[in-house]
Amino acid sequence: MKILVLLMSLAAFLLVTLPGPLYRSGLVELGAAFAGFKYAVITGVAALILLIVQMLFKRQTVTFTSAAVAIVFSLIAILIPLRMMITANSVPAIHDISTDIMTPPEFVAIAPLRADAPNPTTYAGLETAKKQREAYPELQTLQYSQPKSELVAAVEQAANNLGWQLVNTNASAGVIEATDSTMWFGFKDDIVVRVLDQGGERLVDIRSKSRMGKSDLGKNAERISLFIEELDQVLGE
Structure with a gap:
C-alpha cells in the first residue's frame, strides 16, 4: 500500500x-x-x-x-x-484593466498581434469599468511633474526591469506598448502606457488586457500596481 x-x-x-x-x-x-x-x-x-x-x-x-x-x-x-x-x-470576472476607465489608452502597434485573440482590443465597457472601480479603487490616473521625454524613458526602463517585451515606443505621442507573459501557462497579456501633457503636469495611464479568458484572476491589476511601484523607483519617487 x-x-x-x-x-x-x-x-x-x-x-x-x-x-x-x-x-x-x-x-x-x-x-x-x-x-x-x-x-x-x-x-x-x-x-x-x-x-x-x-x-x-x-x-x-x-x-x-x-x-x-x-x-x-x-x-x-x-x-x-x-x-x-x-x-x-x-476578484471580478474581468480581463481589461485601465487607470483611465473613461478614455482608456488604445492599442495600436499591438492590435495586429491580437488579431486571432479571443478578447478584442476594444475596451470591455461600462460594466467592466464599474466592476474594476469597485474592486481596485486605487488604480487611478497618475500625475507627474517630470518632462514628457523623461517619463517616456522611465516607462521604458520600468517595462524592461519587469521583463516585458517592448513592442512600440512613440515618444512624441507619449505611447509605449508592451507584452507580458504569465510564468506558468505563458498566457500573453498586453500593456499600453500613455503619457499626456496637461498644463504643468503629465498624466500617465496604464492599461493591461488579457488576450484570452473571461477572468484574469486579478493578474492585470497586479501587473499595473507593480508597474507603478517600479516606475516610481526609476523616477526616484
Whole structure:
C-alpha cells in the first residue's frame, strides 16, 4: 500500500504542475490542462485517504519519509487549485484593466498581434469599468511633474526591469506598448502606457488586457500596481 500511496500522491502532484508547461509547449489544449487540476484534487484527496487507512491498519508499513512525501505532494495538488478557485471568487470576472476607465489608452502597434485573440482590443465597457472601480479603487490616473521625454524613458526602463517585451515606443505621442507573459501557462497579456501633457503636469495611464479568458484572476491589476511601484523607483519617487 505504501507504493500505491506514493504513486497516487506523485500522480496528483504531476497533474497540477505539468498542465502549464505542457500547454505552453503546445502539447495539450487549454481544456485538458485545466481538467488536470480537477483530477489532481481528486487524486490528492484519494492519496491522503489511503495514507490514513494505511496508518490505521498497516502502521508497520508506514515510514516517516514516505508519509511526508505523500502528504506534501497531495497537499500541493489540492491547495493550488483551491487557491486559484478562492482567488477567482474574490476578484471580478474581468480581463481589461485601465487607470483611465473613461478614455482608456488604445492599442495600436499591438492590435495586429491580437488579431486571432479571443478578447478584442476594444475596451470591455461600462460594466467592466464599474466592476474594476469597485474592486481596485486605487488604480487611478497618475500625475507627474517630470518632462514628457523623461517619463517616456522611465516607462521604458520600468517595462524592461519587469521583463516585458517592448513592442512600440512613440515618444512624441507619449505611447509605449508592451507584452507580458504569465510564468506558468505563458498566457500573453498586453500593456499600453500613455503619457499626456496637461498644463504643468503629465498624466500617465496604464492599461493591461488579457488576450484570452473571461477572468484574469486579478493578474492585470497586479501587473499595473507593480508597474507603478517600479516606475516610481526609476523616477526616484
